[in-house]
Amino acid sequence: MNEQDSNFEPLVKLLALKRHEVPPPGYFNNFSRRVVEHIRHNESAKGEGVLGTLFAEAPWLMKFVRIFDTRPAVAGSFASVLFLLLVGVIVYTDFFPANNPESMLTVPPVENNVSSPLVAVSHEFFDQSVAASADQVSSTNPVYTLGSADSAFGGQGSMLQPVGFTIH
Amino acid sequence: MAEPIQPLEPNATSELKQEVREEVLVRRSRRGDLTAYDDLVKRYQERIYATIYHMTSNHEDANDLAQESFIKAFQVLPSFKGGSSFYTWLYRIAVNKTINFLKQRKNRTHLSLNDLDFNAEHDPDLMALISEKTPRREAGLTELQEKLNAALLKLSEPHRMVVVLHDVQGMSHEEIAKVMDCNIGTVRSRLFYARQQLQSELADYLK
Numbered sequence: 149m150n151e152q153d154s155n156f157e158p159l160v161k162l163l164a165l166k167r168h169e170v171p172p173p174g175y176f177n178n179f180s181r182r183v184v185e186h187i188r189h190n191e192s193a194k195g196e197g198v199l200g201t202l203f204a205e206a207p208w209l210m211k212f213v214r215i216f217d218t219r220p221a222v223a224g225s226f227a228s229v230l231f232l233l234l235v236g237v238i239v240y241t242d243f244f245p246a247n248n249p250e251s252m253l254t255v256p257p258v259e260n261n262v263s264s265p266l267v268a269v270s271h272e273f274f275d276q277s278v279a280a281s282a283d284q285v286s287s288t289n290p291v292y293t294l295g296s297a298d299s300a301f302g303g304q305g306s307m308l309q310p311v312g313f314t315i316h
Numbered sequence: 317m318a319e320p321i322q323p324l325e326p327n328a329t330s331e332l333k334q335e336v337r338e339e340v341l342v343r344r345s346r347r348g349d350l351t352a353y354d355d356l357v358k359r360y361q362e363r364i365y366a367t368i369y370h371m372t373s374n375h376e377d378a379n380d381l382a383q384e385s386f387i388k389a390f391q392v393l394p395s396f397k398g399g400s401s402f403y404t405w406l407y408r409i410a411v412n413k414t415i416n417f418l419k420q421r422k423n424r425t426h427l428s429l430n431d432l433d434f435n436a437e438h439d440p441d442l443m444a445l446i447s448e449k450t451p452r453r454e455a456g457l458t459e460l461q462e463k464l465n466a467a468l469l470k471l472s473e474p475h476r477m478v479v480v481l482h483d484v485q486g487m488s489h490e491e492i493a494k495v496m497d498c499n500i501g502t503v504r505s506r507l508f509y510a511r512q513q514l515q516s517e518l519a520d521y522l523k
Contacts, residue, residue, distance in 0.1 A: 165457070183386045
């Protein structure tokens with residue numbers, strides 16, 4: 149083995165360079181204190197049951213929570229933002245209920261009101277058109293299309309007409 | 317209540333005194349005495365950090381792994397039966413943690429080298445390597461350091477560990493065998509192979 153060592157003497161001398169690599173000045177001054185602090189944290193976290201397990205498994209979460217310990221203003225701001233978000237969601241759902249998809253496809257029939265010239269549905273006309281297309285199957289939800297009709301303002305307006313369709 | 321340290325014979329060697337003191341510290345640490353454990357950490361922090369750093373060539377990784385090794389050692393201290401020295405037992409934890417970390421990281425290595433201390437420039441052996449007689453005489457110490465670390469990272473983790481423990485940290489084959497939990501023959505063959513690889517890799521700097 150001595151012969152082998154002598155063969156590698158230049159390499160061993162080069163490897164001695166590694167001994168001159170040192171961490172930043174003062175690195176070890178607080179090393180043991182950080183280790184002990186971490187152990188204390190782990191032990192107190194262990195005593196909190198589920199939370200302890202969570203913090204042990206995800207130390208980044210512990211660091212995130214510790215930010216609130218050291219900066220109460222950040223904790224207050226974070227809580228305020230969460231509260232406002234919650235209020236916003238509640239207000240939004242109250243004022244903007246979810247739409248029924250079916251109502252998007254149908255237009256509730258409008259009363260045959262002469263004073264309402266823009267949209268006028270002639271029930272009589274509708275009944276006649278249904279009778280004329282008796283060989284066709286129509287949906288129980290009437291579907292209307294726009295057709296041309298005389299407008300109360302003159303010229304061509306639009307009038308809702310029933311559409312028949314065939315189911316094969 | 318802290319266990320008092322028994323006074324030794326006046327002619328007891330300093331090594332023996334240190335051993336006895338360490339035994340007391342370990343016993344107190346096992347009972348949860350963090351002050352005693354703090355003393356143990358201070359005793360071995362530099363060696364453990366150095367081993368891990370030489371294996372990873374990354375100061376940040378070495379910092380994290382060294383702390384985790386000491387934390388883990390405290391957690392499993394009840395399982396330390398005293399069959400080996402506390403030093404060997406602690407080293408084994410650090411070595412296993414480091415090797416597992418490196419295996420998981422595989423080839424995603426990132427050098428983050430420590431600076432060289434003042435004495436490096438006055439080391440005659442190192443100066444000889446960058447003297448006029450070497451083919452790459454223009455290579456400075458920093459370049460040597462980078463090449464050396466890059467070459468070490470090309471070794472497999474077990475081979476690298478043997479070179480670090482023996483040629484950098486000066487451990488004996490027997491001590492390395494205990495730390496790495498293998499026989500002395502394996503230590504010697506790994507050391508020989510690793511040195512061959514390094515020699516080939518660093519040939520330009522060794523002539």
